[in-house]
Amino acid sequence: VLYYLEQKQRSARLQWPTPCLFCGRVARQHGLCAGCMESLPWNRQACPVCALPQTTLVPHRCAACAARAPSFDVAWSAFRYEAPIERAIHGLKYHAKFHFGALLGGIMAIQAAQRPGALPQLLIPVPLHSTRLRWRGYNQALELARGVHQHAAINVDADAVRRVRATADQIGKTARDRAKNIVGAFVATRDLQGLHVAIIDDVMTTGSTVGEVARICRDAGAALIEVWTVARAP
Ligand SMILES: [Zn+2]
Numbered sequence: 395v396l397y398y399l400e401q402k403q404r405s406a407r408l409q410w411p412t413p414c415l416f417c418g419r420v421a422r423q424h425g426l427c428a429g430c431m432e433s434l435p436w437n438r439q440a441c442p443v444c445a446l447p448q449t450t451l452v453p454h455r456c457a458a459c460a461a462r463a464p465s466f467d468v469a470w471s472a473f474r475y476e477a478p479i480e481r482a483i484h485g486l487k488y489h490a491k492f493h494f495g496a497l498l499g500g501i502m503a504i505q506a507a508q509r510p511g512a513l514p515q516l517l518i519p520v521p522l523h524s525t526r527l528r529w530r531g532y533n534q535a536l537e538l539a540r541g542v543h544q545h546a547a548i549n550v551d552a553d554a555v556r557r558v559r560a561t562a563d564q565i566g567k568t569a570r571d572r573a574k575n576i577v578g579a580f581v582a583t584r585d586l587q588g589l590h591v592a593i594i595d596d597v598m599t600t601g602s603t604v605g606e607v608a609r610i611c612r613d614a615g616a617a618l619i620e621v622w623t624v625a626r627a628p
């Protein structure tokens with residue numbers, strides 16, 4: 395009887411529907427219900443270079459990329475920075491909601507596998523400065539890279555690039571100030587000669603942070619540099 399009960403409990407546990415992370419209805423895929431999955435702000439129309447969301451049907455190189463090519467080769471972002479993705483990122487970044495790291499990283503991996511070209515050989519999460527890392531206790535970009543790794547089996551090197559200078563918060567700064575603020579904040583700790591890498595971060599806004607990490611990777615010899623972010627802010 396005990397064995398029977400155990401079996402019954404086990405099968406009940408296995409069949410128990412998991413609630414959708416966003417609305418609590420029954421989840422179907424990636425911990426989300428079909429409705430939420432459908433209505434997420436996918437970044438389908440975007441600049442083919444920097445992933446800036448566009449409203450035109452045919453994607454085209456945005457004005458900024460046309461004027462000056464960024465230091466990375468191509469940026470790709472799963473979503474536009476809108477609800478409920480905005481909230482999920484906030485939860486991961488400030489409230490240690492690690493299940494959002496696994497969810498968003500998993501979605502990134504699946505979406506990235508559908509883009510053209512080979513997968514990168516190495517994932518490089520944008521590092522936090524040691525002071526901020528101690529204060530927060532974890533790096534949200536590394537949590538996302540781990541989520542990607544679980545689905546795509548691409549190696550993660552969280553120490554390939556180090557943040558050697560703490561920078562003031564980028565929020566509320568102009569694009570020019572952001573770019574100035576970040577110069578010299580990173581160093582590479584290893585040779586990336588000939589490697590195809592993807593820099594991982596939660597949100598890309600002006601691209602100054604990932605641009606600076608890309609510049610450091612290029613100096614360290616990286617041959618092809620992609621930027622993968624969960625969400626792209628306009
Ligand atoms: Zn839902």
Ligand SMILES: [Zn+2]
Pocket residue numbers: 441442443444445446455456457458459460
């Ligand atoms: Zn662009």
